[in-house]
Amino acid sequence: MAVLKRQQKMKLEGGGLVLFQEVSHAMAAEKLLKAAGYIVRLVAPPPELRKGCDLAVEINLVEQPGIERLLKERDMDYVSIDPIKIKTAPLLDVVKVTDFGKWVMVKAGNMKITYEKNSGVIVNVSGGGCPDIPYLHAELVDKRLDEAPRPKDLGFTLCALNLDRAFDECLTLFSGGNPK
Amino acid sequence: MMLTAGTVPIKDMPLILGRVAREGDFLVVDAKRIPCTQGTGAMISAALSTTSYLGLDAPRALLVGDIGEGKGSRELYQYLIDHIAELSPTVLALHYWLPDMSQTRQLCTTIEKCERRPIMIADAASMYSAKAAGLAEAFDIFTPDATEIAFLADPEATHPAYIARHLFETDISRAPELAQAAYKNHGAAKLLLVKGATDFIIREGKVLATITEPDVPALEPIGGTGDTITGLVSALTFAELELHEAAIIAARANRMAGKYAEVTPATKVRQVIAQFPAVFKDYLCQWSNVCYVKGGN
Numbered sequence: 380m381a382v383l384k385r386q387q388k389m390k391l392e393g394g395g396l397v398l399f400q401e402v403s404h405a406m407a408a409e410k411l412l413k414a415a416g417y418i419v420r421l422v423a424p425p426p427e428l429r430k431g432c433d434l435a436v437e438i439n440l441v442e443q444p445g446i447e448r449l450l451k452e453r454d455m456d457y458v459s460i461d462p463i464k465i466k467t468a469p470l471l472d473v474v475k476v477t478d479f480g481k482w483v484m485v486k487a488g489n490m491k492i493t494y495e496k497n498s499g500v501i502v503n504v505s506g507g508g509c510p511d512i513p514y515l516h517a518e519l520v521d522k523r524l525d526e527a528p529r530p531k532d533l534g535f536t537l538c539a540l541n542l543d544r545a546f547d548e549c550l551t552l553f554s555g556g557n558p559k
Numbered sequence: 560m561m562l563t564a565g566t567v568p569i570k571d572m573p574l575i576l577g578r579v580a581r582e583g584d585f586l587v588v589d590a591k592r593i594p595c596t597q598g599t600g601a602m603i604s605a606a607l608s609t610t611s612y613l614g615l616d617a618p619r620a621l622l623v624g625d626i627g628e629g630k631g632s633r634e635l636y637q638y639l640i641d642h643i644a645e646l647s648p649t650v651l652a653l654h655y656w657l658p659d660m661s662q663t664r665q666l667c668t669t670i671e672k673c674e675r676r677p678i679m680i681a682d683a684a685s686m687y688s689a690k691a692a693g694l695a696e697a698f699d700i701f702t703p704d705a706t707e708i709a710f711l712a713d714p715e716a717t718h719p720a721y722i723a724r725h726l727f728e729t730d731i732s733r734a735p736e737l738a739q740a741a742y743k744n745h746g747a748a749k750l751l752l753v754k755g756a757t758d759f760i761i762r763e764g765k766v767l768a769t770i771t772e773p774d775v776p777a778l779e780p781i782g783g784t785g786d787t788i789t790g791l792v793s794a795l796t797f798a799e800l801e802l803h804e805a806a807i808i809a810a811r812a813n814r815m816a817g818k819y820a821e822v823t824p825a826t827k828v829r830q831v832i833a834q835f836p837a838v839f840k841d842y843l844c845q846w847s848n849v850c851y852v853k854g855g856n
Contacts, residue, residue: 508683510625
């Protein structure tokens with residue numbers, strides 16, 4: 380006899396909030412994100428984070444880049460995406476560059492890209508722990524910086540966002556610019 | 560049984576569970592070919608290399624395709640939550656996935672109720688979610704790198720992208736200090752293997768060992784050379800070495816494999832993994848007193 384098992388409702392401990400000016404924007408965004416498969420919920424933002432209306436969408440903060448991209452693609456107005464914890468540091472923007480002679484490694488947060496100086500070919504991607512990073516590794520390695528896809532266009536997570544910052548710095552260095 | 564779990568970058572690949580085998584440059588699990596590249600593939604490949612050398616059962620792997628959308632990750636953790644009691648591994652190594660604090664909490668709660676608790680090892684985003692959910696102490700080993708130890712030390716951070724700048728802007732030499740902060744904040748596993756120019760083995764805030772030789776700086780840019788350390792320590796733990804011994808040998812073996820492979824920043828991780836049997840043959844007896852295994856010296 381087939382046993383039907385009710386699917387457990389997914390719980391959310393997301394750590395991130397999408398903030399809006401209008402309640403209707405928050406409700407429309409929640410509907411859009413749920414339809415796209417994201418686990419999200421409507422919540423009241425804490426007073427310290429209120430930038431507009433009293434309704435926000437709680438998200439898994441790790442999924443920030445993919446959610447931002449979807450909201451922008453659909454012209455959904457939102458104010459910002461912030462960590463729920465008030466004391467959380469702002470998104471890390473520190474970039475470090477290591478010269479390996481023939482190659483240069485650029486590190487942004489927990490992500491690193493290494494490319495060959497002469498050709499601009501990406502030879503390695505390392506760091507991170509989110510599932511889009513091995514995918515981005517496969518998509519980026521052995522491609523020239525100016526021909527490779529941007530991590531922020533293919534990735535979905537904060538690791539991908541950091542990788543894109545490293546990528547951006549690599550482009551600057553490869554084009555002869557100074558490190559930021 | 561050693562169970563490894565994580566995502567692989569194959570879009571829409573369904574959940575699979577099976578014994579790991581090698582086929583050329585690929586791993587094979589449940590008749591699916593998995594690339595031996597950065598991420599879970601490199602971790603499992605290093606573990607398989609170790610168990611093969613020691614004549615132990617090959618690891619079992621629970622894998623799912625996920626390129627970052629999260630659906631596969633949620634299926635993987637739900638499967639673990641539903642089946643971990645019957646799987647009953649002695650070592651459970653958790654790796655890449657889309658971190659979800661709620662599912663991590665459910666998994667840890669389920670494992671606490673298991674008749675036999677596995678030795679729990681986490682790296683990559685499985686470590687991120689364990690720390691973010693306040694469950695780091697439920698784990699036996701974490702394998703953070705220099706950035707990730709800063710993340711573990713930051714009581715507010717839920718992902719390494721959001722760690723405080725003053726913690727990030729430190730070098731690996733401050734790892735013991737950051738580890739102490741992580742232990743104080745309940746953000747560390749019982750044992751930490753901090754990977755970097757110097758590898759630190761730290762238990763409850765105390766540095767048990769540091770490994771600096773051989774010095775192979777070109778290992779850092781190679782995607783997957785942190786994952787291989789996690790695979791090594793998992794397999795050596797499965798071989799019943801003490802946790803700290805397994806961690807020390809894993810760090811040494813990874814460095815030595817880099818030296819044997821004569822790595823450059825352009826080397827691929829599979830070239831490093833290919834050196835593990837030679838490294839074990841030359842050094843495992845000396846490092847561990849495990850001297851009478853098949854293929855050993």
